[in-house]
Every structure is written in C-alpha cells, then in structure tokens.
Amino acid sequence: MAVEEGQWVLMATGRSPTNIAVIKYWGKRDEALILPVNDSISVTLDPGHLSATTSVAVSPSFPSDRMWLNGKEISLSGGRFQNCLREIRKRARDVEDEKKGIRINKEDWEKLHVHIASYNNFPTAAGLASSAAGFACLVFTLGKVMNVMEDYGELSSIARQGSGSACRSIYGGFVKWCMGKNNDGSDSIAVQLADEAHWNDLVIIIAVVSSKQKETSSTSGMRDSVETSPLLQYRAQTIVPNRVLKMEEAIKSRNFESFARLTCADSNQFHAVCMDTSSPIFYMNDTSHRIINLVEKWNQSEGTPQVAYTFDAGPNAVLIAPNRKNAALLLQKLLYCFPPQDHDLSSYMVGDKSILSDAGLNSMEDVEALPAPAEMKTPNQKFKGDVSYFICSRLGAGPKVVTEETQALIDSVTGLPK
Ligand code: DP6
Known part of the structure; x- marks a missing residue:
C-alpha cells in the first residue's frame, strides 16, 4: 500500500562495509543471543568496493514492517530481524523534522512501522559475507531514523544479534569482537583496535x-x-x-x-x-x-x-x-x-x-x-x-549516513522501493 494523501514519510539511508576475519569466529555458546566461544579480529574493507546500502522509511500509513533485499521482498519474521528491530525500537527517541512538520514522540515508535530496502554492491551469490554488512547497515540506519543515541559498542551488540560477524562491521579499520562473559550478552561487543589510516599500505x-x-x-x-x-x-x-x-x-x-x-x-x-x-x-x-x-x-x-x-x-x-x-x-x-x-x-x-x-x-x-x-x-x-x-x-571506514537523495532506495513519496 502506498502512502495516503496528507501522510508523511521520514527516511534515512546508510552504508556499511563488510569485514573479513583474520582471527575467526566459529562457534556459539548461546545460539539465541549469538554469543561466541572466542574473541575474533577482523579488517573492515573499503565500502566503495564491498558494502550494503540500506534505506529505512517510516510513515503512519505503513500497516506493517516490510523489507526488500536487492529489489525482492523478503520476510522479516525471522528471530534475527525481530531482535534487531525490537532492540533499536526500545532505544528510539523523540524525532522532530521542522521542515516537513513531523513530530514523533518516543512512545509513538511502538506503533509506527518501517519499510526497509537494502542493496549489496557485490553479488550475494559470490559467497562474500553479505550478512555482516547487511545487519550492520540495518541496525545503523534504523538507529539514525529513530534518533538512537547509543554508543557504537551498544550498536555492535545489537548488530551481533542479526549475525555474529555483523558486530565487527560497525567500525572501520581493525576491529576486535570481545566474546564477553555475561550471560545476557551485554559485554559481547566490538571495539576498534585501530582505524583504517593506521596501516593504509595493506x-x-x-x-x-x-x-x-x-x-x-x-x-x-x-x-x-x-x-x-x-x-x-x-x-x-x-x-x-x-x-x-x-x-x-x-x-x-x-x-x-x-x-x-x-x-x-x-x-x-x-x-x-x-x-x-x-x-x-x-x-x-x-x-x-x-x-x-x-x-x-x-x-x-x-x-x-x-x-x-x-x-x-x-x-x-x-x-x-x-x-x-x-x-x-x-x-x-x-x-x-x-x-x-x-x-x-x-x-x-x-x-x-x-x-x-x-x-x-x-x-x-x-x-x-x-x-x-x-x-x-x-x-x-x-x-x-x-x-x-x-x-x-583496501581497508575502509565504518558505517556512514548517505545524504544524497538520489542514492536512497525508497521513494520518499510512495514509501516503496524505487
Ligand atoms: C567463517 O557471522 O555468518 O565468516 O553469527 O550464525 O550469522 P552467524 O554466523 P556468521 O559467521 C561468520 C563465520 C566466518 C568467520 C568470521 O567472520 O569470523
């Protein structure tokens, strides 16, 4: 269903890199929370070459959450998507867009639905870690739309609940995912060891x-x-x-x-x-x-x-x-x-x-x-x-907001993928 007359659409677009582990994550101690059995370390790759771009739109006229990946609608019913959506919604804050005359109160986010469109700039079929870039981008962009102010460590622990390796795509350069000790996963987060400029000859x-x-x-x-x-x-x-x-x-x-x-x-x-x-x-x-x-x-x-x-x-x-x-x-x-x-x-x-x-x-x-x-x-x-x-x-930077309207994947009038 497209947007009803007089209703607004608010949107943000983000781009997140993929990463490749040099010390591998392999094995979970908690399947639901995605808690690993060991620390891992990765390098973040240049988002110009390998990244996911995601637009998240919100409008009072959307009857449900929907998502499109590389142009095809996919189901959001899986636990991993639901965990990321729930954790970001919990942290959503007041949003005001004076130009558009939009005001969303913190409490409204529970009732509002989102449309998400995501695209990988490399073939998913190539078997390159697309879930890492994808979930990092989903969490980062949802956080932008909902004005989430949490630090990157907290965002990484939400991205982790989408796909373990995604927590490392929240930063550029060299990144360590600390396995943590807590049963609730609160200390299983990624930290940046050095940015991409630290060793840029690689x-x-x-x-x-x-x-x-x-x-x-x-x-x-x-x-x-x-x-x-x-x-x-x-x-x-x-x-x-x-x-x-x-x-x-x-x-x-x-x-x-x-x-x-x-x-x-x-x-x-x-x-x-x-x-x-x-x-x-x-x-x-x-x-x-x-x-x-x-x-x-x-x-x-x-x-x-x-x-x-x-x-x-x-x-x-x-x-x-x-x-x-x-x-x-x-x-x-x-x-x-x-x-x-x-x-x-x-x-x-x-x-x-x-x-x-x-x-x-x-x-x-x-x-x-x-x-x-x-x-x-x-x-x-x-x-x-x-x-x-x-x-x-080469090595690259972490997630960024994309401001050019032409790069958005959702039409700001219809609220549907372009
Ligand atoms: C071999 O992060 O794809 O790439 O947490 O179940 O989504 P889930 O797995 P995923 O596993 C990546 C494994 C690896 C090694 C690594 O990236 O550390």
Missing part, C-alpha cells in the same frame, strides 16, 4: 572462486562444530586467547610478518575444525588449495611472508599484501595460473583496477606473456575459468 585481493556446490551455512556449520569437534574446544580455550594478543600486537606495530603468519594459521585452523566436525564440512575446494600452495611456496622461497591468505565459509581466497609491489607480484602469479575465461581483462578485475597496470598487465597479450611462477609444481598448468573474477580493495 592491499586486499579477493579471488572469487567458481563453485557450483551449495555451501553449508555458517550458522549450521558452526552448530555442528560446537556439538562434535573436540578441536573447537581446544582452539577456543587454548589457542585463540594467545593468538588474539599476538595479533593485537602485530597490528599495533604494523608487523606484517607476524600478522601474516597468524592470519594464515588461524584460517587453516578454522578449516581444520571444519574437517574435525561430524560430518566434516569442506568449504575450500581444489582452487582454494592451489592458491594456498602458491602463496606458501612463494613465502617459503623468500624466507618471510610476502602475502597472507584467509578463507571464510566458502572457497573464495582473501589475500592481504603489505604493499602494492607485493600485490602486483601476487597478481602476476595468480593471473598466470587463473587466466580469464572470456579474454576480457577489465571485467576480470573489479574494485581498484589500477593494480593491473602496477602489475604490467594492460592487455590479454601481457597476461599471455607472463612467465610461469617459479613456485609452481607443474609450471605449464593453467586453470582457466576456476576463478570467476578478482576484487582489489
């Missing part, structure tokens, strides 16, 4: 790996791991606490060697926990393993890490280089092994495409002329089509 290259397999969701995968993997308990209690301290130190001192060793070891241990689960969960595939081999051989031959790799609940590789020079060298090796299937170089690299010219790759001829990486076992083996495309990105 370059992130994501290989979006082709996969036809339907993956086990993080939620059900980690539930199975908690119930069946003895390694998960050992990891959470003995390994992670120490690793988190070392990772904080590596970030603080911009020690790439330590950062890279910890990142790779933690990704591998997370996937070992998946293997230790009954039934075992395989998130990585042959392409993922080939990328690990390539990086490990390169790192070993140089005697010190040149790039770090990390993999989430899917086959995509997230590669972190200390600078553009190493990112360009990495790209040469990757493009030798995984040349584009359709001969179109420019659509094979999204995000910061300029890394291609840093690597001297301005045309397909340049790609074809690449020498085989010294680290390859069988130097002439190529795996065309095994990587769908690459994304080149």
Whole structure:
C-alpha cells in the first residue's frame, strides 16, 4: 500500500562495509543471543568496493514492517530481524523534522512501522559475507531514523544479534569482537583496535572462486562444530586467547610478518575444525588449495611472508599484501595460473583496477606473456575459468549516513522501493 494523501514519510539511508576475519569466529555458546566461544579480529574493507546500502522509511500509513533485499521482498519474521528491530525500537527517541512538520514522540515508535530496502554492491551469490554488512547497515540506519543515541559498542551488540560477524562491521579499520562473559550478552561487543589510516599500505585481493556446490551455512556449520569437534574446544580455550594478543600486537606495530603468519594459521585452523566436525564440512575446494600452495611456496622461497591468505565459509581466497609491489607480484602469479575465461581483462578485475597496470598487465597479450611462477609444481598448468573474477580493495571506514537523495532506495513519496 502506498502512502495516503496528507501522510508523511521520514527516511534515512546508510552504508556499511563488510569485514573479513583474520582471527575467526566459529562457534556459539548461546545460539539465541549469538554469543561466541572466542574473541575474533577482523579488517573492515573499503565500502566503495564491498558494502550494503540500506534505506529505512517510516510513515503512519505503513500497516506493517516490510523489507526488500536487492529489489525482492523478503520476510522479516525471522528471530534475527525481530531482535534487531525490537532492540533499536526500545532505544528510539523523540524525532522532530521542522521542515516537513513531523513530530514523533518516543512512545509513538511502538506503533509506527518501517519499510526497509537494502542493496549489496557485490553479488550475494559470490559467497562474500553479505550478512555482516547487511545487519550492520540495518541496525545503523534504523538507529539514525529513530534518533538512537547509543554508543557504537551498544550498536555492535545489537548488530551481533542479526549475525555474529555483523558486530565487527560497525567500525572501520581493525576491529576486535570481545566474546564477553555475561550471560545476557551485554559485554559481547566490538571495539576498534585501530582505524583504517593506521596501516593504509595493506592491499586486499579477493579471488572469487567458481563453485557450483551449495555451501553449508555458517550458522549450521558452526552448530555442528560446537556439538562434535573436540578441536573447537581446544582452539577456543587454548589457542585463540594467545593468538588474539599476538595479533593485537602485530597490528599495533604494523608487523606484517607476524600478522601474516597468524592470519594464515588461524584460517587453516578454522578449516581444520571444519574437517574435525561430524560430518566434516569442506568449504575450500581444489582452487582454494592451489592458491594456498602458491602463496606458501612463494613465502617459503623468500624466507618471510610476502602475502597472507584467509578463507571464510566458502572457497573464495582473501589475500592481504603489505604493499602494492607485493600485490602486483601476487597478481602476476595468480593471473598466470587463473587466466580469464572470456579474454576480457577489465571485467576480470573489479574494485581498484589500477593494480593491473602496477602489475604490467594492460592487455590479454601481457597476461599471455607472463612467465610461469617459479613456485609452481607443474609450471605449464593453467586453470582457466576456476576463478570467476578478482576484487582489489583496501581497508575502509565504518558505517556512514548517505545524504544524497538520489542514492536512497525508497521513494520518499510512495514509501516503496524505487
Ligand atoms: C567463517 O557471522 O555468518 O565468516 O553469527 O550464525 O550469522 P552467524 O554466523 P556468521 O559467521 C561468520 C563465520 C566466518 C568467520 C568470521 O567472520 O569470523
């Protein structure tokens, strides 16, 4: 139903980044509140390349809460959406928009309904953590519309109830999710360790790996791991606490060697926990393993890490280089092994495409002329089509309000998605 004549629509739009964990969250001690079994640490990615944009509109003429994701209406009846909506509504305050002649009292929010439209600037099907950006953005933007004044720690604990990893998308740069001790989850919040400017040489290259397999969701995968993997308990209690301290130190001192060793070891241990689960969960595939081999051989031959790799609940590789020079060298090796299937170089690299010219790759001829990486076992083996495309990105900032009316996803007259 569209807006009735004489009724107003109030709206806010926000944009939130996605994040990638370098010390992984895997396992809950409380499923309903989403409380983890260990701390985790992540880097926030540039929202220009990977983010969710969400508009939230409110009007007295909306009969119910509704949501559209990437243009399609989705149900809001799930517990995770309801928890986020309830927690933000509880903290809603008076709102006054003099220009529009709107006045909403704190108590009115219980009766008012919202329309939410959200959009990811990267394909959801690519298996990149879209729930982290999505729930962080939902909570941030609802908070803006409802004039919620809570600090970011509190917002992170609400976003956590949408999806655990979403609490880390409330900040830019380097972020730690402290598991907390309280049963009510009040101290399970994210904190910023350093902003994105602290270590801005880092370059992130994501290989979006082709996969036809339907993956086990993080939620059900980690539930199975908690119930069946003895390694998960050992990891959470003995390994992670120490690793988190070392990772904080590596970030603080911009020690790439330590950062890279910890990142790779933690990704591998997370996937070992998946293997230790009954039934075992395989998130990585042959392409993922080939990328690990390539990086490990390169790192070993140089005697010190040149790039770090990390993999989430899917086959995509997230590669972190200390600078553009190493990112360009990495790209040469990757493009030798995984040349584009359709001969179109420019659509094979999204995000910061300029890394291609840093690597001297301005045309397909340049790609074809690449020498085989010294680290390859069988130097002439190529795996065309095994990587769908690459994304080149960097660290980025936390959620922001989007003020340009043209970027809003809801029509301010009809109250429906544009
Ligand atoms: C492998 O946050 O997606 O990406 O809390 O059940 O929504 P839920 O799970 P989710 O799990 C993310 C797991 C991970 C590691 C990480 O991001 O720390």
